[in-house]
Amino acid sequence: MHSFRRDLALLRDRRFTLLFAARTISVLGSSFAPVALAFGVLGLPGATPRTLSTVLTAESLPMVVFMLVGGVIADRFPRHRVMMAGDGLNAVAFFSLAAMMLTGWTPVPVLAAAAALSGMAMAVLFPALTGIIPEVVPADRLQTANALLGLGANSSRVAGLVLSGATVVLIGGGWALAVSGAMFTVAALLVAALRLTPAERAAGERHSVLADLRGGWREFVSRQWLWVVVAQFSVLVMAAQAAHGVLGPLVAKESLGGAAAWSAVLTGEAVGMILGVFLALRLRPRRPILLGTVLTVPTGLPYLLLGVGAPLWAVVAGAVVMGICFDLFGVLWNTTMQREIPPASLSRVSSYDALGSLMFGPLGLLLAGPVAIATGPRPALVGCAGLILVVSLAALLSPGPRPCWRPTGRSPPPRPRS
Secondary structure, three states, X not given: OOOHHHHHHHHXXXXXXXXXXXXXXXXXXXXXXXXXXXXXXXXXXXOOHHHHHHHHHHHHHHHHHOHHHHHHHHHHOOHHHHHHHHHHHHHHHHHHHHHHXXXXXXXXXXXXXXXXXXXXXXXXXHHHHHHHHHHHOOHHHHHHHHXXXXXXXXXXXXXXXXXXXXXXXXXXXHHHHHHHHHHHHHHHHHHHOOOOOHHHOOOOOOOOHHHHHHHHHHHHHOOHHHHHHHHHHHHHHHHHHHHHHHHHHHHHHHHHOOXXXXXXXXXXXXXXXXXXXHHHHHOOOOOHHHHHHHOOHHHHXXXXXXXXXXXXXHHHHHHHHHHHHHHHHHHHHHHHHHXXXXXXXXXXXXXXXXXHHHOXXXXXXXXXXXXXXXXXXXXXXXXXXXXXXXXXXXHHHOOOOHHHOOOOOOOOOOOOOO
16 A cells, blocks of 8 residues: 555656646646547538548547557657647647637538647657656656546546536637647647756657657557557457447437537546546555456446447446546556567557547548438447447456566666756
8 A cells, every 4th residue: 555645755756747737737738639629620600420530530530540650759759849749730730620619610621631730740749759758757656647647637537527517608618719729739838848857858869750750660569458459449449439439429429419518528527537647556466457457347438338228327427437447458558568568669568559440430430421321329339338348358358468468567767856
């Protein structure tokens, strides 16, 4: 059992506090986007589920396509500057979307282009964030750091989802998207103040981009526990993207009262993720990958409840369960990667993780609209929940990684103290 007071003492570290504040505000900005963008697009004249699928696919596809490049960039350059660039790109994307919504000039190709810029920004941000944490905190505080970052991020999701739902209902999606842009701007300025010494950067030797990618791939495929779970998530995320991005908002609009109801579901998920943080601060499992994979089994619960016509309170409760499971999984997964992967290749391996996990996400978004039209959104949601259950059980039953559920425990060297 670990002391919660000792965990919170990490917030007295200036560099971790800057990273914590930047990440928290960045997530606050991004948490305005799901409700604002989904209902902003659905509220356009002549918009259909296919329109929403197109815009969300345009955001998701570049994130997948550029993820490996983002990993190489984050392993080559100071990661705090890479994160600053990602937050800056997000600010431009969301200010552009806001301007179009507020002026009424909303051609779908231009909306898709702005959404695509946000996807590129996330491809830059994600590998840098994973790689920067071991540079900022000592090796023995990694799980605490990941949990505290999750606490800030999830608290922002709760606040952002509640505020975005109210903003969309009272004023409109355009203003919510403008708030997102402002938040990303603040996050970029905070990250700019996070100056790391050269000894703490993953500079390494310079190779070609292809050589860097091959090196990251060798690190990735050499660990069965890593690639099996990533393969699982490639299917899980496809189903979750379809359900979360298109099918859920459609059912909320048709049967549950619209944006406010869907905001309540997303808020339930975020509350569950906050609860998961406190569990993550306490738990130190001997087999973190096994526990993390077990936790993915019930994550399709809210989609199943939506699909069978359960009342809103039950769907929100299911979202809380999903949030707890996903947050615990995320903390255990990130901490294990940061301890097992050499620091110089951590961002590249993280990019392979993200690419593998997200590569079918655009397909899920692209198919969700036509499937909803063909079968109705409720049967499609039940199908998504079933698919999540099947792939999660398959990962647990796969014979290959079972001897590797508990990683080797190699930790990166402690960071130099300034």
